[in-house]
Amino acid sequence: MKRKHQRMTLLGVGGVAAAAAAALVLTAFEDNIVFFHSPTELSERNFAPTQRLRIGGLVEAGSVAKAADGVSVSFTVTDTAKSVPVTFKGILPDLFREGQGIVAEGHLREGVFVATDVLAKHDETYMPPEVAEAIKKSGQWKGGR
């Protein structure tokens, strides 16, 4: 075996080993890598009320209610299977609306998610407003709202 073939084999074997190691680490830490939990996961697993966590899902249509003080808001986050009521006091991001994907950070207390931060997710679709309007008119709209 020539030197360069030796080096090639070494690099190949090393690469496979490193990839396997990375795969094992990422699978082991999966729980820490996910950015948020869905309402279904929330109902299946018991999270302590002291544990800070994030939930993600869609804002259920017709669920957003503003409180009289003007800064508190409550709504329901759903993954279409299960849903969780959320309360939040603060400034909501511009993209926040019914049907929009959001991520809320806070604590789960007696079935109600008390959020300290609310972030908006946006989807991977980009189009001009006229096109969105035309698609909605033709009834082909797949997204929320």
Place this chain on the structure above:
Amino acid sequence: MHRFANPTRFVRLAGRVQPWAAALALLCLGAGLYFALFSSPPDYQQGETVRIMYVHVPAAWMAMFCYVVMAAASASSLIWRHRVADLAAKATAPVGAAFTLLALVTGSLWGKPMWGTWWVWDARLTSVLILFFLYLGYIALQNAFDDPARGARAAAILAVVGVINVPIIKFSVDWWNTLHQPASLTRLDGPAIHSSMLTPLLLMALGYTALYVWLAIIRMRAELAETKIRAIRYRQASGTAPAPQES
């Protein structure tokens, strides 16, 4: 491929490619930026903010592309000991690092108005930050040895090992829940970007690629010239060459 490992042949080819890459880069970036900032429509959801996409998305593509090029060149320099491959990896690193930083900064500027935060530790953002550190580590490791050949070898090994991060970046949005949205272009049911927005995006991507080729060629030629000067000086000093030759 091995034919271009010959520095003389590479210099000749690079000299011919350079002006074309420069022209293509300036043309595409000029036209792309005009379309992106002025004559493309706003987004139905994000409004005018969507224009950050035209700078951000191709920069993120280039960040990954440059890393793959750097790792491939490093691998071939480790296996075949090609001088030009080594130079290519070395020339790619700072360009790739710059594209990664551009993607991180524009992403942050985009995240604040859209998501409501400058930064989150989700899988996509974190893995791109790691990519940036890999570039910096590569550059630092290269200069950490007195003997440049040993530095190049150590850095090449880091580059090859770090390539594992590239598929992690690409698929992070599919494997885990992230705040970052999934890919718009590489989808099974076709791109989810309207053609009026896709054209400037692809123009920018082409412009960035040409810019990378242009910059890499300049850096590689400069490095080769430096080696030549050092050799001439050395010969002069040791008295084996009477006078420097015009070349």
